[in-house]
Amino acid sequence: MVKNYDAVVIGAGNGGLVASARLAKEGKKTLLIERHNLPGGFATSFVRGRFEFEASLHELCGVGPITGKAPLLKIFREIGAADKIEWVSLDEAFRVITLDEDNKCDYSMPLGKEAFIAKLAEYDAGSATVVSKIFELIESVEKTLDFVEAIEDFKPSMIKEIFSEHTDFLKVANYSVDEVLKSFGASQKTRDILNAYWCYLGQPTDELNAIHYFTMLHAYIIDGAVIPKGRSHQVSTALLETFTENGGEAWFNTSVTKINIENGVATGVVLDDGTQINAKAVICNASPYNAYTKLIDEKDIPEKLKKEVNAKTLGAKGFAVFLGLNRSADELGLNNHTYFIYPTNDNRKCYELSKKIETNDVQATVCLNKAFDDCSPKGTSILYMTSIFAGDEWSNVSVKDYHKTKLSFAEKMIDNFEKATGVAIKDYIEEIEIATPMTYARYTDAPAGTIYGYEASKEDGIIKRIVFDLLDKGIPGLYFAGGYTVRHMGYAPSYTTGDKAAKAAILAMEKEAK
């Protein structure tokens, strides 16, 4: 069987869903293919007993309740999904605690620029001036990024504009977070607090590109963060509903077996039952690992694309413990929404320790009831803890040792949480589920159970990727969306790259029509 579409989208992850919704909204006849029975990829939820657990989202930036200017809300409104989702705004940024007995730190920070600066001054009296300056830089850099991100049809003349109008950006473009903050005279304590989000990127701040990290601070601290009440599954399903309402077709439990390339141009896909789908654009929400090794003939992959994948290192591998507790958050003393718990303030050391199961003590933990208490039945609460692994030690865990290894690491995370916060939770666990890198590999086909795409190394930060992406598009007709593209993996970046992929495909279709 042969069927014709304007666009075919491989994978209903965050990138694929937004791309599909945008294409359908713009009147393009679109087919979305997903091998699972659910939309969302990582963005989903699951039910155990009387609890519905969020599978991966800690807090969503980009919807921006504080400034109302965040880019993601604009996308959701434009494609018609915004009204289907119930958002809860957060007040709190994070509480960061270190386990290090000799240098125990415990800081709780709010969202909102003024509140954040004021609170930081309480912890570090001399910080106000330098932090204000840092935020001024962050806002200036963000303007440049908005400019670069808005470019749909790149022209060399735009480089001139970047060089003449965006010098702040260019000044810090090639430095790490540490280099910039130190040069500004930020104290160790101020840096410890400002850098607390590092685990959301999985990269230590001595090599993490400053602009990359600043965009994250901007998105969280300045724009604010939200939680969808129906978990990320509500967002995924809302996007799917929007897509089908606008005439899109979504086929689940269906796999793509091949991306057709003719004369160097992507022309469609083949499905598991042999169906040929012809399309003017192929949006790929699968990782390049899967696309290049399973879907595209090797002869059709340009050398540069192969080099690009091999040059990069896979980002952090995920591990999560989901707890349904039979006491309320207040009864237990769970007072915070987001806890970052680190073995030490030295995030380079944390990162190195996170290469081994034995030594990894990093966790980012959420008590969902602190966002909205009715997320679980009265008298209960939901706590979920995520850890990240650098390296690939889980690949050495055998099938036989799997359950034991998973259980003992989960127990260590619970012990660390109790130790850091002084809150006893162990006796109140009514439901528990544990996700390992194998779980992420199972559900998303992520190589090695990666949850963060590629590492954002010094040589390959987000900004460099964006610039190079403007200069070279890879295989015409094929557009990648999601966690392995120019942005880092994560909710807002994946949604955003999905939208960009769709817009690029639409632009190409329009050019072709002319």
Add this chain to the structure above:
Amino acid sequence: MSKNKFSVNGSFKDSVNTVKFLTERMHFVNSAEAVLPTRTDDFGVNKVAKSLHPKEQKLVISKIEKHSDIATSYFFKSETAPIAYFKAGQYLTFKFEIGNAVVTRSYSIASSPASALAGEYQITVKRINDGFVSDYILDNWSVGDEVTAYAPEGNMTYCPLRDADNIVAIAGGSGITPFLSLARAISQGDENCNLTLLYGCRTSDEILFKEELDSLCEKNDKINVVYVLSDSDEKGYEKGFVGADIIKKYAPEGNYSVFVCGPGGLYKFLETELPKLGIERKYIRFEVFSSGKKVIDAKDFSITVINRGKETVIKAGNNETVLCALERAGIEVPARCHTGECGFCRSKLISGKVYIPEGEDKRRVADMQFNFIHPCCCYPESDLVIRIN
């Protein structure tokens, strides 16, 4: 816009660095090898994931052991790939093509996790009234036959971070199998809990695996087995039903978790018995089962099924689940648990009304908002339009 306001290492050095910014990336990419990257399936993590959760398993019946006129154990091996490892208490879902119907049914695994590593599964099938599939198995499966099973699933497994160290397992009839697996796992050192097994049958003739259970009990301090007969008074057996009194008599001191697996009547009885013990909710776990719908006025409806863009119209009664109607019509549905829990069969209800028995609606909040259903626990109450794929 502010210009040159910020400087990291001085204006000149910053400018030099900006030029370096682009050349570094070019060098970074150009110095890599122009070969295909590692296949996702070749990472150790992905190999283990695939081994634990294969898409499906082709199993060959290696041995059949008849326990009585109505109960038989089937043993399986795989000739093509290692069989998937599991946790004691999990089940296997098998796929059957019977006449025009394509159906799935789940059976708890009776063998131990260690025997899966050695390449073997065991399930036990009992003939029951109106047991469409169990009858089919008992009348048709022979040694050497190839059958299709999915990966092991299920949540009635022992977790030391959640459950008490002592498990009081209540089994009714063929509900013994997940606990036989657990007892075997304890004796092999793969699980570390104390097991008090309260096994209810009508008469001593109906007890399955008695010899092995007695032997496990005798050889292992962690395992204790008590047989409870409802229909006959026999020496060496408890008489009656497994309820609060029997549990109190045999439960160990301190905290214990109650695990239950058996026929519908057992659950109904325990619903009134367990509260008498004052056990915290977290210490009670039922292997879920479907209660069905009591139909007073039988009616027939039609279901329009959308599957990969194609529409098919099938007939359905209000006394059967939507999944049952789909299976009977020969439409393959990725169903597993048949109790509303696992969510594999999740489908979009585009129009029409369904009935979901109380306690069986285990959907996500957003699925209720957007009208997605689990066809395995929904009964049609009007003509329906659903999208399954």
